[in-house]
Amino acid sequence: xxxxxxxxxxxxxxxxxxxxxxxxxxxxxxxxxxxxxxxxxxxxxxxxxxxxxxxxxxxxxxxxxxxxxxxxxxxxxxxxxxxxxxxxxxxxxxxxxxxxxxxxxxxxxxxxxxxxxxxxxxxxxxxxxxxxxxxxxxxxxxxxxxxxxxxxxxxxxxxxxxxxxxxxxxxxxxxxxxxxxxxxxxxxxxxxxxxxxxxxxxxxx
Amino acid sequence: xxxxxxxxxxxxxxxxxxxxxxxxxxxxxxxxxxxxxxxxxxxxxxxxxxxxxxxxxxxxxxxxxxxxxxxxxxxxxxxxxxxxxxxxxxxxxxxxxxxxxxxxxxxxxxxxxxxxxxxxxxxxxxxxxxxxxxxxxxxxxxxxxxxxxxxxxxxxxxxxxxxxxxxxxxxxxxxxxxxxxxxxxxxxxxxxxxxxxxxxxxxxxxxxx
Numbered sequence: 237x238x239x240x241x242x243x244x245x246x247x248x249x250x251x252x253x254x255x256x257x258x259x260x261x262x263x264x265x266x267x268x269x270x271x272x273x274x275x276x277x278x279x280x281x282x283x284x285x286x287x288x289x290x291x292x293x294x295x296x297x298x299x300x301x302x303x304x305x306x307x308x309x310x311x312x313x314x315x316x317x318x319x320x321x322x323x324x325x326x327x328x329x330x331x332x333x334x335x336x337x338x339x340x341x342x343x344x345x346x347x348x349x350x351x352x353x354x355x356x357x358x359x360x361x362x363x364x365x366x367x368x369x370x371x372x373x374x375x376x377x378x379x380x381x382x383x384x385x386x387x388x389x390x391x392x393x394x395x396x397x398x399x400x401x402x403x404x405x406x407x408x409x410x411x412x413x414x415x416x417x418x419x420x421x422x423x424x425x426x427x428x429x430x431x432x433x434x435x436x437x438x439x440x441x
Numbered sequence: 442x443x444x445x446x447x448x449x450x451x452x453x454x455x456x457x458x459x460x461x462x463x464x465x466x467x468x469x470x471x472x473x474x475x476x477x478x479x480x481x482x483x484x485x486x487x488x489x490x491x492x493x494x495x496x497x498x499x500x501x502x503x504x505x506x507x508x509x510x511x512x513x514x515x516x517x518x519x520x521x522x523x524x525x526x527x528x529x530x531x532x533x534x535x536x537x538x539x540x541x542x543x544x545x546x547x548x549x550x551x552x553x554x555x556x557x558x559x560x561x562x563x564x565x566x567x568x569x570x571x572x573x574x575x576x577x578x579x580x581x582x583x584x585x586x587x588x589x590x591x592x593x594x595x596x597x598x599x600x601x602x603x604x605x606x607x608x609x610x611x612x613x614x615x616x617x618x619x620x621x622x623x624x625x626x627x628x629x630x631x632x633x634x635x636x637x638x639x640x641x642x643x644x645x646x647x648x649x650x
Contacts, residue, residue, distance in 0.1 A: 261588070262642035270588040274606065281609040288616045292624075299495075299505045302612045309605035312598055316589075 238411050242418055243287045246425040250280045253428055257435075271317040272435050276428070278310035304356050311363035315370060318391060321438040322374050322384040331376060337368025344399060351406055368395050383438050390427075390434040397424040445551050449482045452550060473536045476518035477543020484514040484544075485551075500619055508611035512578060515540055516604050523600075530590045534583045541579025545572040570629035574614050577632045578607040580639060 257273035260266065282303040289297040297303060345361035371388040378385050397420055404417035453475055460471045488510045492502035518540050522528055528536075549572050556563065582603045589599030617628030 258638075258642065267588045267591075270585070274585060274602070278602070278606055278609075281606065281613060285609055285613050285616065288613060292616060292620055297505075298501070302505065302508065302609055305509075305605040306609035309602040309609075312602040312605075316595060316598060316602075 238413060238415075238418060240287065240290055242421050242425070243283055243290070246421065246428075247280060247283045247287060249425050249428055250276055250283065253432060254280055256432060266439065268317060268320050268435060268439050271313050271320060272431065275310050275313040275317060275431075278306045278313060279428075282306035282310065300356070304359075308359055308363060311360075311367060314391060314394070315363070315367055317435070318367070318370055318374070318384075318387065321387060321435070322378075324370075325377065331373065333376060334369045334373040337372055338365035341365035341368065344403075348402065348406065364395055364398065367391055371395075383440075387431075387434040387438045390431055393427060394424075394431075397427060445482060445485055448550055448554060449478060449547065452547065453478060469532065469536070470539055473518065473539035474543035474546075477515065477540040477545075478547040480514040480518060480540065481511075481544045481547040481551075484511045487514070503619060504612050504615040508608050508615060511544070511575075512604060512608045512611055515544055515575070515579070516582075516600070520600075523596075530587070534587055537583040537586065538576065538579045541575045545575040548572065548575070566629050569633055570631075571614075571618065573632035573636070574611065577635045578611055580636070581607050581610065584639070 254273055254276040257269050257276055261269035261273050285303045285306065286297060289295065341361040341364045345357045348357050371391040375385060375388045375392070378388070400420040401417060401424065404415070404420055408417065409415040456471050456475045456478075460468055460475065463471060484507075488502065488507045491506045491510060492499065495502075495506065497505060519533065519537055522536060523533060549567060552567055552571075553564075558564065582600075585599060585603040585606070586596070589595045589603075614628060614631055617631070618625055620628070
């Protein structure tokens with residue numbers, strides 16, 4: 237019950253975010269806003285499929301690949317958005333810290349293998365590793381006044397919340413509010429709209 | 442039992458002859474239509490095989506297996522076109538829609554043969570609901586590609602992500618239309634609503650022709 241309510245709330249918030257990003261994409265004919273709209277849209281579709289199966293069939297999807305595909309697409313659009321607002325430098329300084337991202341996601345993938353499937357774990361680890369690596373590197377390279385710092389920080393928070401949610405789902409404590417999974421999911425729901433001002437700042441600079 | 446390969450031959454023959462006679466844009470458009478029909482025929486075989494292999498019933502297969510197979514098969518002619526011919530943006534975008542139209546047309550023909558032509562309401566739902574959904578999925582890919590065209594890496598990554606996106610969209614639609622009552626009617630209106638949103642927001646800004 238709580239899971240369905242939480243999913244519905246997240247879906248409503250994401251739908252609003254998708255609508256705002258889509259209108260801006262159409263108004264400014266902007267690729268950046270299109271990518272953000274597609275990111276939100278992907279998350280909406282993934283949540284919606286999950287919720288439809290839960291409501292209409294009384295169970296989570298038997299084959300979760302469909303929702304996963306949508307969330308993979310969301311991660312790809314988010315990475316593309318980051319690359320769009322901050323193209324990689326041809327001669328970037330080699331640093332060690334950004335590599336912590338892929339190392340962390342690889343370690344977590346090994347941990348999640350106790351519950352999840354190999355393929356989806358590998359794909360999520362790769363996509364999240366890429367997102368973490370790119371956003372940490374851009375955060376380190378950027379000036380303090382740089383316009384895309386907020387977006388990089390937002391992406392880092394997004395990844396942190398996703399990992400919090402996945403880890404909490406490994407030690408599932410039932411459909412109660414004491415389950416930390418719902419705290420992370422609620423935090424993510426509250427966080428999603430912050431991607432709009434972060435993108436706006438990166439675009440208008 | 443329907444022999445869909447016979448239906449396919451009957452529908453594809455005049456198109457094939459026209460393809461031989463026409464040149465340039467006309468020929469390209471008909472090739473895309475034919476490719477869409479072929480993708481539909483192959484999807485039916487592959488979906489049936491995959492559903493049998495996975496041991497799912499037809500209803501479950503319609504939202505677990507069919508969307509993945511159908512959308513992937515629809516993307517293959519375009520992938521071939523993109524990789525082999527290095528086409529222009531407008532040709533790929535119109536091609537995406539034409540493949541979807543070919544796919545929906547052939548699927549509707551098979552539907553007519555199976556369920557007959559007497560119930561107009563059912564046919565309207567089929568035409569403007571399920572049939573239109575294929576066109577909407579094609580349109581989403583086309584509009585997405587329009588914005589993500591400039592760089593090759595963006596095109597490739599964007600095309601894959603858009604494919605994932607439309608697979609889920611298609612699956613949600615199939616889940617909703619397997620329900621009865623108001624849910625079914627709301628679900629059937631999704632494609633039309635999406636076309637209206639496109640006409641309101643993007644038509645003047647994104648030329649798909």
